Amino acid sequence: MSNRVVIGSQWGDEGKAKIVDFLTLDADVIVRFQGGANAGHTVEVGDQKFVFHLIPSGIMHKDKMCVIGNGVVLDPIQTLLEIEDIRQKKLNPEGRLLIANNAHVVLPWHTTVDKLKEEKAGEKAIGTTGRGIGPCYSDKVNRIGVRVGDLLDEKELRPRIENMAKIHNKEFEKMFNAPPIDPEKVIRDYLDLGKKIAPYVADVSEYLFHSLKEGKKLIFEGAQGTILDVDQGTYPFVTSSNTVAGYASCGAGVGPKAIDQVFGVVKAYTTRVGNGPFPTELNDELGEELRRIGNEFGATTGRNRRCGWFDAPVARKAAIVNGLTHLAITKLDVLATFDEIKVCTHYECDGKKVDLIPNQLSKVGRCMPVYETLPGWGSDISGCRSWDELPKLAQDYLIRLSELVGVKIGIVSVGPKRDQTMVVDLN
Ligand code: GDP
Ligand code: IMO
Ligand code: MG
Numbered sequence: 362m363s364n365r366v367v368i369g370s371q372w373g374d375e376g377k378a379k380i381v382d383f384l385t386l387d388a389d390v391i392v393r394f395q396g397g398a399n400a401g402h403t404v405e406v407g408d409q410k411f412v413f414h415l416i417p418s419g420i421m422h423k424d425k426m427c428v429i430g431n432g433v434v435l436d437p438i439q440t441l442l443e444i445e446d447i448r449q450k451k452l453n454p455e456g457r458l459l460i461a462n463n464a465h466v467v468l469p470w471h472t473t474v475d476k477l478k479e480e481k482a483g484e485k486a487i488g489t490t491g492r493g494i495g496p497c498y499s500d501k502v503n504r505i506g507v508r509v510g511d512l513l514d515e516k517e518l519r520p521r522i523e524n525m526a527k528i529h530n531k532e533f534e535k536m537f538n539a540p541p542i543d544p545e546k547v548i549r550d551y552l553d554l555g556k557k558i559a560p561y562v563a564d565v566s567e568y569l570f571h572s573l574k575e576g577k578k579l580i581f582e583g584a585q586g587t588i589l590d591v592d593q594g595t596y597p598f599v600t601s602s603n604t605v606a607g608y609a610s611c612g613a614g615v616g617p618k619a620i621d622q623v624f625g626v627v628k629a630y631t632t633r634v635g636n637g638p639f640p641t642e643l644n645d646e647l648g649e650e651l652r653r654i655g656n657e658f659g660a661t662t663g664r665n666r667r668c669g670w671f672d673a674p675v676a677r678k679a680a681i682v683n684g685l686t687h688l689a690i691t692k693l694d695v696l697a698t699f700d701e702i703k704v705c706t707h708y709e710c711d712g713k714k715v716d717l718i719p720n721q722l723s724k725v726g727r728c729m730p731v732y733e734t735l736p737g738w739g740s741d742i743s744g745c746r747s748w749d750e751l752p753k754l755a756q757d758y759l760i761r762l763s764e765l766v767g768v769k770i771g772i773v774s775v776g777p778k779r780d781q782t783m784v785v786d787l788n
Contacts, residue, residue, distance in 0.1 A: 391419025401660025432612020512555025566614025598637025
């Protein structure tokens with residue numbers, strides 16, 4: 362088996378966690394490498410359902426190692442809540458969860474400023490998850506951040522928090538007329554949190570280096586999706602990290618040659634949560650129907666997900682910027698009752714054919730989706746377990762998606778549970 366990256370290839374919530382959970386059956390170590398508690402990753406096994414925000418979805422498998430890499434922005438409070446939750450569910454994390462000592466920490470200034478900025482932006486708001494992601498990455502790049510390792514040593518933590526308080530409390534007062542946050546309280550609280558996460562803190566890059574040397578098999582679990590990538594997405598309506606496959610290497614501290622296969626997860630249709638352009642969005646009854654049947658409500662914020670038809674220019678862009686080797690197509694079962702299913706094959710913009718979602722927001726706004734209509738198969742496929750069991754029209758639909766994106770199908774998912782998954786080609 363190969364080392365694999367699993368990447369969202371639309372606007373997030375494609376079902377990455379479900380695919381990671383399935384592929385973990387053949388892996389040893391599962392690594393989150395970017396994003397933070399903005400992610401909501403759902404895994405269903407038997408009658409148990411878990412939603413992870415920071416802990417890799419592989420934790421469901423009791424004998425696997427799970428790693429949070431340096432590219433993640435870590436909220437220690439959320440991490441401890443998740444650790445407690447998985448403990449209660451008898452999935453003991455001790456000895457099999459590692460957190461990078463050089464991952465940055467989400468602090469109260471970050472979550473507060475995230476919310477204040479969004480409130481102030483009014484109609485221009487990004488629609489963030491309010492988890493402090495953008496402000497934390499911003500401090501990281503600005504070289505004033507706090508890292509996980511700092512929480513274990515007051516000598517490291519104190520000057521950094523004092524500096525951060527100076528900068529951000531001034532910003533709070535001037536820009537938002539908001540009360541300051543007491544740095545002494547933050548130091549006390551975060552040293553305490555540091556003590557609690559200390560058993561998990563490690564040099565993750567070193568651990569992964571040895572794991573690779575020993576021939577262990579790795580899965581890198583992407584969060585968000587390619588069109589939310591800070592460079593490749595619909596900027597500024599994006600998240601604040603690189604969500605693409607290339608970042609697995611940076612965000613975990615392994616060389617790029619460690620990665621053999623890149624799985625792009627796509628829904629059989631498209632959803633987006635938060636604001637920003639969405640060319641194939643259905644603002645009608647069909648969109649409502651997709652939301653209802655697909656249960657399209659955010660796993661982190663509970664917000665309605667916007668729904669629309671499959672958008673090939675989006676998935677094609679993901680194929681290119683990630684170097685996808687396989688598609689994992691999820692939620693095919695949701696389309697069972699549709700008589701006709703539309704697929705956007707390309708856009709028309711300023712009288713020209715456009716095959717990839719453009720980088721410029723204004724150009725995306727001028728793109729008109731061009732659709733092809735395919736017949737629905739009209740039957741419940743949630744019990745199908747192999748390609749041959751799928752109705753011919755469902756197979757045709759999948760083949761057409763794969764042709765349009767230019768990537769072969771690796772996995773098809775027909776329900777939320779682990780066993781509602783079929784392998785098509787993992788080579
Ligand atoms: P992620 O963020 O990409 O891991 O995806 P989320 O967990 O946010 O959202 C995907 C949702 O779809 C979850 O509720 C999953 O349980 C569910 N899901 C995943 N695959 C399938 C599928 O093939 N069919 C159906 N009906 N639900 C699925
Ligand atoms: P998973 O990993 C879907 C969206 C937010 C908003 C934008 C910026 O579950 O697929 P942020 O809080 O990151 O600054 O918000 O990105 N967003 C997601 N949408 N799935 C996610 O994660 C998301 N994480 C962030 O809705 O539009
Ligand atoms: Mg999600």
